[in-house]
Amino acid sequence: GAVVSQHPSRVICKSGTSVKIECRSLDFQATTMFWYRQFPKQSLMLMATSNEGSKATYEQGVEKDKFLINHASLTLSTLTVTSAHPEDSSFYICSASSGNHQPQHFGDGTRLSIL
Amino acid sequence: KQEVTQIPAALSVPEGENLVLNCSFTDSAIYNLQWFRQDPGKGLTSLLLIQSSQREQTSGRLNASLDKSSGRSTLYIAASQPGDSATYLCAPLNYNQGGKLIFGQGTELSVKP
Numbered sequence: 419g420a421v422v423s424q425h426p427s428r429v430i431c432k433s434g435t436s437v438k439i440e441c442r443s444l445d446f447q448a449t450t451m452f453w454y455r456q457f458p459k460q461s462l463m464l465m466a467t468s469n470e471g472s473k474a475t476y477e478q479g480v481e482k483d484k485f486l487i488n489h490a491s492l493t494l495s496t497l498t499v500t501s502a503h504p505e506d507s508s509f510y511i512c513s514a515s516s517g518n519h520q521p522q523h524f525g526d527g528t529r530l531s532i533l
Numbered sequence: 534k535q536e537v538t539q540i541p542a543a544l545s546v547p548e549g550e551n552l553v554l555n556c557s558f559t560d561s562a563i564y565n566l567q568w569f570r571q572d573p574g575k576g577l578t579s580l581l582l583i584q585s586s587q588r589e590q591t592s593g594r595l596n597a598s599l600d601k602s603s604g605r606s607t608l609y610i611a612a613s614q615p616g617d618s619a620t621y622l623c624a625p626l627n628y629n630q631g632g633k634l635i636f637g638q639g640t641e642l643s644v645k646p
Contacts, residue, residue, distance in 0.1 A: 424576070450632050461622065461636045462577075475631070511576050518632045519564050524577040 421445055422514050424525025432533055433504060439497045439528045441512030448514035451495035452522060453487060456509040468495050502532045535560040535627055539637035546613060547645055554608040554640045556623035561604050563625040567634070568597050568608050571620045580621075581608070613644045 421444040429437050441451055450469050454462040466487050468474040474487035484506075489495040495514075499506055509529055513522040536559045546552060556566075565584045569577040581590045581597040583606070589598040596609040606623055620641045624634040 422576075452633070461638045464633055464635075467631055467633060509574070513577075513634075515632055519626065520632075521567065521579060521582055522632070522634060523579070524569075526576040527574070529574065 420521075420523040422448075422512065422523045422525045424512050424528055426528060427526060428529045428531075430531045430533065431502065434501055435532070437499045437502055437530060439499075439510055439512070439530075441495045441497070441514065441525050443493045443514040443523070446514075446516050446523075447492040448495070449492065449517060450515045451489055452513045452515070453485070453495075453497050454511045454513070456511060456527075462511060465497075499530065502530070504532045506530065507532045535625060535630075535635040537623060537625065537635050537637035539621075539623060539640050541640055542638060543641040543643075545643040545645065548613060548615060550613050550644075552610040552613055552642070554610070554621050554623075554642070556606040556608070556637055558604045558606075558623075558625045558635075560625075560627055561601050563601060563627050566597075566599055566606050566623060566625045568595075568606075569622045569624065571622060571639070573619075577622065610642075613642075615644050615646050618642055618644050 423442045453465045465480045466474045466476045468489040476482045486498040511527040513524045515522045540555045567582045568580045583590045583599045594611040599606045620639040622639045624636045
């Protein structure tokens with residue numbers, strides 16, 4: 419149980435393109451979803467916390483107009499990287515939780531490469 | 534603000550050795566602490582979750598201990614195997630943080646046959 423599916427697993431696109439990443443909880447209702455970014459040889463850095471039906475809460479230094487997060491249902495959250503540039507190239511990972519103090523279950527990540 | 538440190542940053546051992554990975558955190562007001570495994574280019578797999586009221590948790594060859602008052606947790610891996618090669622991350626969950634996990638930098642483990 420507690421499977422989180424993240425899609426796509428890999429994206430390569432030109433600078434200026436907007437990219438949407440989906441995160442789905444397959445067998446549980448995720449009241450909260452988290453989006454992380456991981457640069458090579460570094461740990462996961464939380465970008466934003468998303469609660470179903472409300473606006474996402476962004477961490478300091480994360481541009482909310484660049485990284486659009488939508489959590490419209492209890493099983494789906496999306497992260498859209500708008501007008502992506504090479505410096506946005508990174509590994510993006512989502513996680514989902516059924517409650518505030520419940521374990522987070524992670525997707526397999528999306529490798530984003532902007533040329 | 535919670536800060537998490539993991540030591541060592543990297544570890545290379547021959548197959549069969551018993552290992553200890555260390556995690557320390559600055560804010561001891563935690564609800565629980567999780568240990569994760571991350572394979573290259575992949576997401577995270579939860580290994581063990583210890584509640585703040587617990588001292589240790591075991592799963593197969595893995596044993597995690599927690600000393601909340603001193604801000605420390607250890608992950609013990611018995612009889613290591615090449616398949617254990619991965620990066621191991623610890624992440625405490627603090628109260629009143631909206632469920633946010635704070636990750637350490639991880640320990641990159643290589644087990645050689």
